[in-house]
Amino acid sequence: MTPPVTPSTRRFRVVDSPIGPLTLTWDDERDAVVGVHVHDQREREPDPAFGVPDDGACAGLDALAAELDEYFAGERERFSVPVDPPGTAFSRAVWAALAEVPYGSVTTYGALAAAVGKPRAAQAVGTANARNPVSLLVPCHRVVNAAGEPSGGGPGIARKRLLLALERRTP
Known part of the structure; x- marks a missing residue:
């Protein structure tokens, strides 16, 4: 606990x-x-x-x-500092799965829901993602909608795009 x-x-x-x-x-x-x-x-x-x-x-x-x-600076892909965000058991499960999305990659809300064993909970996953208190360390910017576009809360769509471009080294 x-x-x-x-x-x-x-x-x-x-x-x-x-x-x-x-x-x-x-x-x-x-x-x-x-x-x-x-x-x-x-x-x-x-x-x-x-x-x-x-x-x-x-x-x-x-x-x-x-x-x-x-x-x-593009010199680090994973963080090593200890992270222990406060949240519900479901949110913490979502964040743990999210932490496994590789640098420069994306996943969808639906795929993340399936990864935590709740395939019909994409909206709840979106809420947990938006409430992620350790953005960047647990990369909420790597979650996109079913059309493959950044969406939702957290740091905002423009920042999500900037972070994804940074990770892919695109302008």
């Missing part, structure tokens, strides 16, 4: 990125990243849940910021 999340155990840092400012959230109790949010992301947690501003002493946030820099 996932331990309860309390903002008092969290610290956050805002970093710049090619898709805009990101709020990175670390939970000391979980010893893991619990949030990577684009500043205008629709499904992000309320600001108090981010905890206290990092004083620059969090090695986990240092490692995450460095790995994100490498990702955006």
Whole structure:
């Protein structure tokens, strides 16, 4: 069972990125990243849940910021920082399956639903995907609709396209 999340155990840092400012959230109790949010992301947690501003002493946030820099530079395809996003059992199952979608590849909501054993739950998968609190690390941008187009919440369609182009090294 996932331990309860309390903002008092969290610290956050805002970093710049090619898709805009990101709020990175670390939970000391979980010893893991619990949030990577684009500043205008629709499904992000309320600001108090981010905890206290990092004083620059969090090695986990240092490692995450460095790995994100490498990702955006095209030098990293998988993240190694510990990730433990809070969510329901279903959401966590969706995110675990999503984490297996290879860099530069895409899957559909329907295929992801089938991967978690719920082939008729594509809409619920879409909701879990949009509420993914660790976007980029659990690559919600790699999920497309049945027509093969980026859609839905999370970081937004324009950012999803930018991230997919980055991963495919296309302009």
